[in-house]
Amino acid sequence: MCKYEEKTIKSTPIFKGRVIDVSVDDVQLPNGETSIRELVKHQGAVAIIAVTPDQRFLMVEQFRKPLEKQLIEVPAGKLESGEAPDLCALRELEEETGFTTNHLELVTSFYTTPGFCDELIYLYFTDQLVPLEEKKALDEDEFVDLHTMTMEELDQAIVDRRIHDLKTMYAVQLLKLRGY
Structure with a gap:
């Protein structure tokens, strides 16, 4: 387990394209607080x-x-x-x-x-x-x-x-x- 791991609470797909997919994730931070992460997924x-x-x-x-x-x-x-x-x-x-x-x-x-x-x-x-x-x-x-x-x-x-x-x-x- 990673010391500063952020746990995904919810992931909301925003865009699905030919090259990238975009989502907005609600995450729980290591200190128990929550935050939002905008993520880009790519095939590599x-x-x-x-x-x-x-x-x-x-x-x-x-x-x-x-x-x-x-x-x-x-x-x-x-x-x-x-x-x-x-x-x-x-x-x-x-x-x-x-x-x-x-x-x-x-x-x-x-x-x-x-x-x-x-x-x-x-x-x-x-x-x-x-x-x-x-x-x-x-x-x-x-x-x-x-x-x-x-x-x-x-x-x-x-x-x-x-x-x-x-x-x-x-x-x-x-x-x-x-x-x-």
């Missing part, structure tokens, strides 16, 4: 660190509507219901980059915003890329540009806020810890 996602033989990193650039700007990110995507994370990672790598691999290593997983959301991202690594003979189609509402970048270019993109999301900054840090 994957992200892939993909390294080319010449030590460049596959990145995708896409428009992010909540931010009203384009970002450069590691290839990533959300898990479908019941989908295994490694299969999702392979699918997203193929769709977004035009490469596949026979070697995906799970590096870690992490929660993105645990204060209100349960989204868990599984971060994979591969340095054994194989170009697909025929590029796979992106999702119908997905538009991305593929970039290959050096570590110096990744660092500069972080400074310039072209890379401005945690999963990608975390991936870059992990690459540095691996000696790239």
Whole structure:
């Protein structure tokens, strides 16, 4: 049992969408008082660190509507219901980059915003890329540009806020810890 566990008294669904579900929960606090928590439920996602033989990193650039700007990110995507994370990672790598691999290593997983959301991202690594003979189609509402970048270019993109999301900054840090 957790020392500061909050017990759910009542959960009220507010919204059920394609990507998230939202609820408002009444909770009992550890001191016996009650409070309200607004919660976002998410299927989870994957992200892939993909390294080319010449030590460049596959990145995708896409428009992010909540931010009203384009970002450069590691290839990533959300898990479908019941989908295994490694299969999702392979699918997203193929769709977004035009490469596949026979070697995906799970590096870690992490929660993105645990204060209100349960989204868990599984971060994979591969340095054994194989170009697909025929590029796979992106999702119908997905538009991305593929970039290959050096570590110096990744660092500069972080400074310039072209890379401005945690999963990608975390991936870059992990690459540095691996000696790239």
